[in-house]
Amino acid sequence: MARIVGGIACSHVPAIGAALDKGSSTNPYWTPYFNGTVPAREWLAKLAPDVAILIYNDHANALSLEMIPTFLLGTAASFPVADEGFGPRPVPTVYGHPKLAWHLVENLILDEFDMTIANEMPVDHGLTVPLSVTCGQVKEWPFKVIPLCVNVIQYPPPTGVRCFKLGQAIRRAVEDYPEDLRVVVYGTGGMSHQLQGERAGFVNSEFDTMFLDGIANDPAKLTKISHTQYMRESGSEGIEMVMWLAMRGALGDQVREAYRFYHVPTSNTASGLQCLEPGVST
Amino acid sequence: MAAPRDYEDIPGTYVYDAERGRVGYHLNMFCMSLNDAENRKAFKSDEAAYLERFPLTPEQKQAVLERDWLGMLRVGGNIYYTIKIAFCDGLTFQDVAGMMCSMPKEEYAKMMLQGGRIPTAENMSKSGAGK
Numbered sequence: 001m002a003r004i005v006g007g008i009a010c011s012h013v014p015a016i017g018a019a020l021d022k023g024s025s026t027n028p029y030w031t032p033y034f035n036g037t038v039p040a041r042e043w044l045a046k047l048a049p050d051v052a053i054l055i056y057n058d059h060a061n062a063l064s065l066e067m068i069p070t071f072l073l074g075t076a077a078s079f080p081v082a083d084e085g086f087g088p089r090p091v092p093t094v095y096g097h098p099k100l101a102w103h104l105v106e107n108l109i110l111d112e113f114d115m116t117i118a119n120e121m122p123v124d125h126g127l128t129v130p131l132s133v134t135c136g137q138v139k140e141w142p143f144k145v146i147p148l149c150v151n152v153i154q155y156p157p158p159t160g161v162r163c164f165k166l167g168q169a170i171r172r173a174v175e176d177y178p179e180d181l182r183v184v185v186y187g188t189g190g191m192s193h194q195l196q197g198e199r200a201g202f203v204n205s206e207f208d209t210m211f212l213d214g215i216a217n218d219p220a221k222l223t224k225i226s227h228t229q230y231m232r233e234s235g236s237e238g239i240e241m242v243m244w245l246a247m248r249g250a251l252g253d254q255v256r257e258a259y260r261f262y263h264v265p266t267s268n269t270a271s272g273l274q275c276l277e278p279g280v281s282t
Numbered sequence: 283m284a285a286p287r288d289y290e291d292i293p294g295t296y297v298y299d300a301e302r303g304r305v306g307y308h309l310n311m312f313c314m315s316l317n318d319a320e321n322r323k324a325f326k327s328d329e330a331a332y333l334e335r336f337p338l339t340p341e342q343k344q345a346v347l348e349r350d351w352l353g354m355l356r357v358g359g360n361i362y363y364t365i366k367i368a369f370c371d372g373l374t375f376q377d378v379a380g381m382m383c384s385m386p387k388e389e390y391a392k393m394m395l396q397g398g399r400i401p402t403a404e405n406m407s408k409s410g411a412g413k
Contacts, residue, residue: 015375060362064314065307085317085369153362155299192398196361197352198294199405200379201390203398228289232406236295265394268379 002100002174002181006047006258007251007276008040009215009244010130012056012188015267017089017129020137033271036261037133043258043275044134049184051097051144053104053170055246056126056188057152059084062118068154069116071166073108074123074147075101082122091128097144100177104146107173113166123147130188133273143184152189152240160230161223163242167249174250187247189240191262192233193269202235203270208262211241212274216257219248237269254279291408294383296355305339306358312336312346313363316370325370351382 016033019025025034061082063069076096081088108115127147135142148170151157158166167185174183191211194202211234214222222245230239248255259275289297296302312333315321325332333343345353346367354364368378380390383399393399403410 060310060314060360060366061317065303065310065360065363083317085322085366153298153360154303155297194295194399195365195375195379196355196382197296198383199292199399200294200382201393201399202401202405203394204401205397206401228292231289231295231297232292233401236292236297264397267376268394268398270398 002177002179002183004171004174004185004250004252004278005049005182006044006184007247007255007278008044008130008134008184008186009247009272009274009276010133010186010188011190011266011269011271011273012126012129013266013269013271014084014125014129016271017125017132020132021090033263033266036263037273039259040134040261040273040275041136044184045142047184048182049143050181051100051146052184052186053146053148053174053250054127054130054186054188055148055150055243056130056186057240057243058149059124059126060153061124062121063149065154068151069149070151070158071113072116072118072149073101073105074118074121074149075105076119076121079121079123079145079147081128082124084124089125089128091132092138092140094123094127094131094141094145094147097146100181101146103177104170104173107176108166108169111169111172113169118147118149121147126188130186148246150243150246152242156227157239157242159227160225160242160245163246164219164223164249167246167251170246170250171252185247185250187244189243190234190238191241191270191272192235192238194235195237195268197236199235201268203264204234204238205262205264205270207233207238208270208272211244212260212262212272215244215248215274216255216260216276219245248276251276251278293405293408298360302358302360304358306360308337309342309346309354309358310360310363312338313359313366316366322370351378
């Protein structure tokens with residue numbers, strides 16, 4: 001039986017990827033951030049997952065406003081790295097796990113989550129930056145990756161509670177998969193940030209700390225946060241944190257928080273990184 | 283059930299909702315076209331002519347030509363799309379963020395280094411309805 005062995009919450013700020021790609025990750029601006037990511041990388045290496053289900057959003061690269069799926073799951077054997085307007089990131093091709101991905105598609109849809117299915121799709125920094133942060137600069141990614149893309153670009157994104165329930169359905173589907181696989185789930189994006197308007201640069205560390213505490217100890221409380229509350233209190237783009245709730249839903253009732261790191265600023269954004277181990281389901 | 287647009291109470295924020303999506307679609311699809319290197323070249327060589335390929339309103343065209351970043355948001359621009367014009371110009375997200383809040387680049391960068399724009403009564407709510 002496949003099982004979920006870990007959960008990772010990770011911001012996906014493009015500048016983090018650019019710092020690694022351009023060799024500026026050891027300069028004084030970036031050193032404090034990258035030093036803080038080392039324990040997460042070590043934790044994940046020890047966990048040795050076979051597959052990651054990576055919940056993220058596309059930023060007008062694979063998808064445009066032409067068609068906007070709320071939840072999309074990538075079933076391909078491989079996903080090329082997107083050219084986001086200045087050439088693709090120099091990172092390895094992302095290899096999928098079609099068999100588990102199709103199992104997820106079938107189970108999630110029959111469990112009332114109407115996934116869009118992507119047989120071909122490039123992946124952008126929303127997916128590759130969390131991989132870089134948690135795996136480092138590698139020649140090939142150490143595990144297969146199933147992209148699960150959530151719309152947070154066109155309002156309204158799915159609600160926090162809906163994302164949490166999707167996570168719970170992912171857990172049921174993974175545990176129903178016959179092959180022994182070690183699976184980790186990523187929830188990416190956030191934390192507080194606003195990229196637009198006269199309020200650009202908004203950061204709310206108090207909200208972010210509350211959210212990190214809630215992910216560890218009381219996700220039910222976080223599912224009650226309304227979209228307006230996210231945008232008001234964590235910035236208009238902080239609403240991405242609904243994707244953390246999808247990851248958290250997949251981890252079961254109780255978790256052990258193995259690691260937490262929070263850093264301001266990474267470009268315009270407050271970055272969070274959290275590693276969770278599932279407890280016993282009740 | 284129509285969603286309440288109570289987020290309009292958040293100062294300095296342009297939520298890309300159904301209202302803006304309805305008027306901004308073509309503007310944003312123009313921006314999307316700049317993902318292609320050939321299109322970027324065509325746009326840079328004659329911006330006004332390139333814009334004619336898209337059914338934009340005069341206000342949208344003007345906002346693009348003037349690089350009025352806030353103006354683009356007001357006429358239906360989505361920041362994840364309009365930023366592609368900035369990338370085409372060789373600007374960074376932080377450059378544009380600074381321009382949207384009328385702060386010199388250095389001042390904006392300093393604000394971020396010091397922890398960002400922290401919550402205040404003024405930036406949380408227009409009406410005082412926030413906390």
